[in-house]
Amino acid sequence: MVSIKEIASDIGVSTATISNALTGKGRVSQELVARIRERAEELGYRPSVAARALKTGQTGILGLVMPDLTNPLYPSIAQKLSIEADKRKLGILIADSRGSAHEQSEAIRRLLDRGVDGLVVVPQKGTTPEPVSVPMAIVNTASDPANSVSADHSGGGALVARHISEIGHRKVVILGGDEVSDVQRDRIAGMTSVLAEDIEVDVFWGEAGFGDAVRTVQSGATAILTTSDLIALQMRTELMRAQIQVPDQVSLTGFDNLTFSSIMHPALTTVAQNVDELASRAIDIISAKISGETPVQEGQTVPMRLVVRQSTSIPSQLLTRRRRQ
Amino acid sequence: MVSIKEIASDIGVSTATISNALTGKGRVSQELVARIRERAEELGYRPSVAARALKTGQTGILGLVMPDLTNPLYPSIAQKLSIEADKRKLGILIADSRGSAHEQSEAIRRLLDRGVDGLVVVPQKGTTPEPVSVPMAIVNTASDPANSVSADHSGGGALVARHISEIGHRKVVILGGDEVSDVQRDRIAGMTSVLAEDIEVDVFWGEAGFGDAVRTVQSGATAILTTSDLIALQMRTELMRAQIQVPDQVSLTGFDNLTFSSIMHPALTTVAQNVDELASRAIDIISAKISGETPVQEGQTVPMRLVVRQSTSIPSQLLTRRRRQ
DNA sequence: ATTGGTTGCTTAATCGTTAAAGCAAGGGGG
C-alpha cells in the first residue's frame, strides 16, 4: 500500500503538505497541489481509512439497524439508504435485529463497537431504542415521540379509506397484523378517521382476523383494508378458499406496494411509501446531527401515494342497481 | 472514550501488558490478567477498532456485494451471511451493485477503499468480477468457473422436473427470465436433463415467454416450470387472464421459496435453497482465505430441497382416465 | 557458584494520517 510518505519523499516535501494538498485544508500553492494530485494518481494512492479514523475519531460509517431483512419492505429502504449514503461518501454497516428487542440492543452495541459515526434505526415494533453515544435517527411513524422521519402512515390509511368510501362501500373490514406495531396502528387510525362517519367498520387483528374477516364479508361487508400487502395476499388466499371473488364480491387493499403486489391476481390496490424521499431525509438528518452545524428538524413526515389497481371496484349491489337502471 | 492507557496507569503497569492481558498473547500472570479484565470491565473499555486496524492491517470487516437488494432472495442471503459473520466477530459492509456490471466494479472499489479484509460477491448475471487485492468468495452457480460455493441449481432443476415427470406430465413448458443468467441456465439444464427422454419440452425466455407458454398450454402442455417464484406468480396471473386453472388444467412451479410463495393461491410448489448452509460455507471460505492457514476447497455445492404445495397435481387427462376406471 | 531457561513485565517503535505551532521569505504601508 502506498502512503502519504512515499508521495512526500517522491516530490521532496513534508507529509503534512501532502495531507494538506489532498484534503485542501492548509496553505499549499496551486501549482504544488497539482503536482501532488498527479503523483498520487500515478501511484494509485488511497488514503488509509483506519489511520484517518484513528486521528479524527470519525470513521465515515453509518450503522443501519433493520427489524427484519426478510420482510420485503426493509431491503428496499436499506438499498435507498445505501445509495444516499454513497453520495455523501459514507459507508453503511447493516445489522439485522431479527425480531427481538434484545437483538436490537445487541446490534446497536456491535455497531457502536465498530465506531460508527451515527445510527439509523428502524425500530422493532413497539420498542424505542435506548439513547447512545452517537447521533441516531429513528424511522418509525408519527405517533412515536422518538420518530425522526417516517412515511405518513396515517395519511396513507386515510387515502385508501377515502378511495374505498368514494367508490361506494358502506360496510368495510380493517385487518391488521400486529396490534403492537405503532405503524400499523397509525395506518388504521388514518383509515377509521375517514370512515368513521356513515360507514360501518370492523377492525380485526392477527391470524384470527382472517376468519373474522371472511365471516363479516359473508354477512355483508364489501371491502377489506389491510395494513400490509403480505396480509392482503394471505387474505386473498383465504377468500378464494371461501369461494369469494376479488374484486367482484369484495374489494381488497394492501400497504407498501411490495414487488409482488403488481403481478399477483388481481393486481393489488395499495399505498406506496416514497422510499427515496424517506431515505434521503433520513440521511440528511443523521449527517446534520453528526456535523452538528445546523439544528435538525425532526418528526418529519413523507406523504404516501395511493396506487389503484384491479383489486378494488364498485361494490356489487351498486353495480346491480346500475344495471337495472 | 477510555483507552488502554487509563487502565495501565490505573493498575500501575505498562500499556503493553494491558494489551497482552486482554488479547491473551504475551506472558502475563493469571492474577494480573484477572485484575486487568475486571478493571477494563468496570471502566467499560472498548478497544478502538481504528487503532487496531491501523496497526494490524486487518479491519475485521467483510464486504458483501449483492446484485439487487429489491429481489427478495438476496436479503435473506444477506441476513444469514451477517449472522454467520457476527459469530466470527466480523462486520459486514453491504453494497448493492444495482443491476449493472459497472456499478458492481464501483461497489467493489468502494469496499476496498474502506479496507475490507475480504469480499463475498453474488455477481451480476453473466459477469465475473475482476480479481482484487483481497480474498474473494463468489456465490454463483456450478457452471461458473469462478464460483466458490452455490446452491445446486442444476440439481434443483432436476428435482422439480422429476416430480413433474413422476406425477405423469408428458408435455411441459420451461420458462426462464433472462438467458444471460448462469443460474437460470443451470436450473433449466437440470430440468431438461431429466425430462429429455420421453417428454416433450419447450423452453421460452423473458417477457414474450408468458404468451408462448399460454399458447403451448392451450395446445396440450400440462405443466409450466419456471426459474423463479416471481416468474411463477406472474405466470399465474397470465393464466388467470386466459381462464386457465392452476393446478386443474396446468401445474406450475417456481424456484427459491420466496416469502409469498406459501401464502399465494394456490400455494406454489417450488425449490428452496439452503440459505443457512450456503451462507455459513461462504463465510467459512472467505475466513479461511483471509487467515490463509488451510487451503480452501472451492466450487462447493449445497443441495436444494423440493417443496411440494398445491400448484402441482396429476395432469387432468390422467384424472379423467382414473375416474373412468 | 556459574550457566541457562523461564516468567513477568517494560521500553520503544510503529501503523498512516492530521493539525497545531513555528518559521523563513516576500510584500506593502507608514
Add this chain to the structure above:
DNA sequence: CCCCCTTGCTTTAACGATTAAGCAACCAAT
C-alpha cells in the same frame, strides 16, 4: 528602513493499539 501581515512550507506531536526486543528476577541443573 522597520514593522506587520500573508504565503508556503516544515516540525512535531498525537490518535490507540500491537509487538519485537530487552531486562530483571527467580528457579533448576550442572
